[in-house]
Amino acid sequence: MFERLRGTRDFLPNEMAARKKVFSSIKKTVEEFGFFETDTPAIELFELYSIKSGEEIIEELYAFEDKGGRMISLRPELTPSVVRVLVSRAKELSFPVKWYSIPRLWRYERPQSGRLREFYQLNIDIFGSDDPRADTEVISCAIKLLCDLGFDESDIEVRISDRRMLQEFLLNIGIEKYHDVLKIIDKREKVSQKDFKEMLLGLKISEPQIKEIDAFLNSKGNFLESIENLSSSHKEEGISQVIESLRRIAQDLNDRGFEKFITFDPSIVRGLDYYTGMVFEVHDRKREFRALFGGGRYDNLAELFGGEHIPAVGFGMGDAVLELMMRRKNIWPEEKVEIDLFIATIGNVEKEVSKILTSLRNSGYKVDFDIMNRNLSNQIKFANKLGAKSLLIVGERDLKEGNITLRDLKTGNEAKITLEEFVSSPSKYLTKVL
């Protein structure tokens, strides 16, 4: 016997049915926002990931050498692949490009709650526009798809910040090594006040500077209000430009009715080296789980890949945390398979059954029948386990008079009708699943 590889999952039909419902809800919402689905290979050249990543990230790749001596990696994220496609096809594409995908990704990490080695991740991106409305579209889409799955503002919180704003702010108070400071700011929620301060002191940040940083980070709250407060207290040129574009995003999100979901939180940083502007995260309000989404602006990745300048904004949402959150709220779909009709047989009625099967299947019904030579009782048991909505009993005796029995397995009602009548207008008797 073999076992599943660590951090991977098997999906049995009932589990698959639930997952399909969730994914199709997501796809529907995203497509309502005008995104088109794409896909890319699961394997890519190792360099696609090593070019911009640190050692730790590379250690977490599923990588191997192929027979041609190339180093190959399973994709750990989608963005490099999408940007690769974009850069190589930029000439033929008309911008803005709005693409989405739900790829399977692989990361060689230690599995934990909400983190696996193989998982799905919804990715949506807008390329070609640096307008704040692109940011708004992406954030709105994130919120809307969660709403369509059954969440509301009491469940989730979108926290937004902007890397440029932080950078400008730090420059204004005389801090130049903002890289290191960002790293510490990113950890702020996890460490104590005291440790936070000591880490900053370790970088030779002065006490007054730390006070300023603290004040700035504490400016979190209602998105639009926080931004307006900041704009009156920060008139410096660099920062006020950033604030203006954030103000437009905030205003637009309010106009779309998403105000209650959003918090402005300057301590949001996200992983380094990737994002260039607005960044956001989505969490459950109780902070029971790890981040559900992460995303933001990454305007220079295309150039880094040897293309022209293509501004970009997008996010990724893993399926593992989503499932945990949906289960917690009891909105994970019922794990159940269903068919429209099961045909139970008594005696030798093969010819008639074949005709019924073919006719109904051609009309688009999901139909199954006994191929185990079970007795009637066991056939009915099996039909129920299959989740059949209706049961058709075709028996030798009744068939001599042209009759069959149709039972609704949900209500238990049954009726004897003629085979001819049933086959000629099945829609009178059956409804389709889904």
Next chain:
RNA sequence: GCCGGGGUGGGGUAGCAUGGUUAUCCUAUGGGACUGUGGAUCCCAUGACUCGGGUUCAAAUCUCGGCCCCGGCCCCA
């Protein structure tokens, strides 16, 4: 890589402190009975102590190690 908690039929479990008959119960699965109305009930069957070493007359039980699972740290693209 580090730290903690765990592994008993396909799934869920009892037993483990205090070693000692045929390892408990539920469920699932296969078969059968109930004259072709049955989702029920009853009967029968299949099926497990994570692996290896140690202690012992005797190990599911005590002990050491490996493997695996769950959670946490690191990291999180």
